[in-house]
Amino acid sequence: MTTLTFLGAAQTVTGSKYLLETGGRRVLVDCGLFQGLKDLRERNWAPLPFDPKLLDAVIFTHAHIDHTGYLPRLVSQGFKGRVFCTPGTADLCRIMLPDSGRLAEDDARDANREGYTKHAPALPLFTEDDAYQALTHLQPVGYDRPVPVSGAGTLSFADAGHLLGSAFARFTLEADSGQDVLFGGDLGRFNRPVLPDPSRVETADVLLIESTYGDRTHEADDGGARLAEIISTTIAGGGKVIIPAFAIGRVEEVIYWLKTLEDARRIPTVPVYVDSPMAVDALKHYANHSRDLDPDMQTGRGQMKAFTTRRFTAVASPQQSKEIQASNAPGIVVSASGMATGGRVLHHLKSALPRKRNTVLFVGYQAAGTRGRQLLEGADTVKIHGQLVPVGARIERIDSMSAHADAGEMMQWLRGFTKAPRMTYLVHGEPPAQAALKARIERELGWQVHVPEYLETVQL
Ligand SMILES: [Zn+2]
Incomplete structure (x- = not known):
């Protein structure tokens, strides 16, 4: 008997973790952190419904923290097996996991020092050392x-x-007559710069697919027109543009567009600061893995040209970051985290949000309960480091840079199947998006679709 238990990303977009139990073996596919609402974040502290010491292996679909960030905690609880992932994922994990351990330690330390925690003392979920230990398991x-x-x-x-x-x-079971289960991870997009199109898949007995934008169509690609407008207007008014971006993923596309617009003289040449050591490391990995990128980007191994504007600064020290925060000079700051839940971008927001001339531009999904979502929903104030910060700045979002397929693109990918999966599970989405996508797949493809609940177990 083979079972699958949904330990995360079930009716929510974070915490991806699927436990496959087959022939007396246990494999965990993705090992992500919950982010966003407090109720969700608290799940990171809940005991797992299995003993990590008895887990045989972990598989990562990709490096984002909501798919990998729980690994250090799993290892600190006794997991001894290997973590299978692609070389690109391994490289990105080597910078992301220690960074998230560092952030967790910093946040706990700040909370203790400034007394804005209800826990005494606040503890990190895991440490930088735990993260380094976890990396030794990557295969x-x-x-x-x-x-x-x-x-x-x-x-x-x-x-x-x-x-x-x-x-x-794709996991082909040893037991159960060799059924295969396709874990979709997150689905990318077609005809975008930087990354290649998602590969075509024709068959799977059981399919798990994300549904982040299951009820949405991304705004049509306008060739950077709105980005150019937002930047030009803000700079002309003497302001700064703060772009919270997932250190890994969106930063590359943001820089690609800034460079493209600057080369075409559609935006003024102003200082562009990437204030995230991790993002800067990630840009190098993108350059080093250029053969894994979109055919347009294959400029030769190690070439950074595609990822650098004329007045480009990779911000190195916290001191330099503070100088930029304090400065009133126009410029563009790209900094993590993408949903403004932590990281250096919070310091930039604290100084930039109160002023009308500045713009905060979101380029990725903003989960419920995050500061990013609050700002997009028109909050007058947001709480940062225990302090209420008034919102005077212009708040904007551009969806066309999303890394996730929209509903139409998901359907396009699903139509590549030559035979319906026996069952399709929708994961990694909020309930309205999932209901819409479920209805659409049933109607247009006639497939069997189920939206699992948190901790639900199904038999394959
Ligand atoms: Zn992702």
Whole structure:
């Protein structure tokens, strides 16, 4: 008997974790952190419904923290097995996981020092050391190279076009007459710069697919017109543009567009600061893995040209970051985190939000309960580091840079199947988006679709 338990990203967009139990073996696909609303974040502290010591292996679909960030905690609880992922994912994890351990430690320290915690003392979920320990478990495997996993089955990755190294993980079971389960991870987009299109998949017995934008159509790609308008207007008014971006993923596309607009003289040449050491490292990995990028980007290994504007600064020290925060000179700041839930962008927001001449521009999904969502919903004030900050700045969002397929693109990808999966599970979405996508798949494709609940177990 084979079962699948949904330990995260069930009717929400974070915390991806799916436990596959087959032939007496246990494999966890994705091992993500919950982010956003407090109720969700508290799940990160809840005990797992299985013993990490008895888990045979972990598989990562891609490096985003909501798919990998729980690994240090899993390892600190006794997980001893290997973590299968693509080489690109391994490289990004090497910068992301220690960084998130550092952030967790910093946040706990700030909370204790400034007394804005109800917990005494506030503890980090895991530390930077835990993260380094977790990295020793990574086992890189290239795309389309099937590997056996702990007697449970065979794993093969295909490019998902969502992030450097992102993959669909096809798991062919040893037991249960060799059924195969396709873990969709996050689905990228078609005809976008930087990353290739998601690869076509034709069959799977069981399919898990994300549904982040299951009820939405992204605004049509306008060739950067609105981005150019927002930047030009803000700079002309003497303001700064703060772009909270997932350090990894969106930063690359943001910089690509800034460079393209600057080269075409559609925006003025102003200082562009990437204030996230992790983002700067990630840009280098993108340059080093150029053969995994969109055919347009294959400029040769190690070339950073595509990812640098004329007055480009990779902000190195916290001191330099403070100078930029304090300065009133016009410029563009790209900083993490993308949903303004933590990281250096909070300091930039604290100084930029009160002033009318500045703009805060969101370029990725803003989950419920995050500061990003509050700002987009028109909050007059937001709380940052225990302090109420008034919102005077212009708040904007551009959806066309999303890394996630919209409903139409998901349907386009699903139409590549030559035979309906026996069951399709919708994960990684909020309930309205999931209901809409479920109805659409049933109506247009006639497939069986189920939206699992948190901690639900199904038999495969
Ligand atoms: Zn992702």
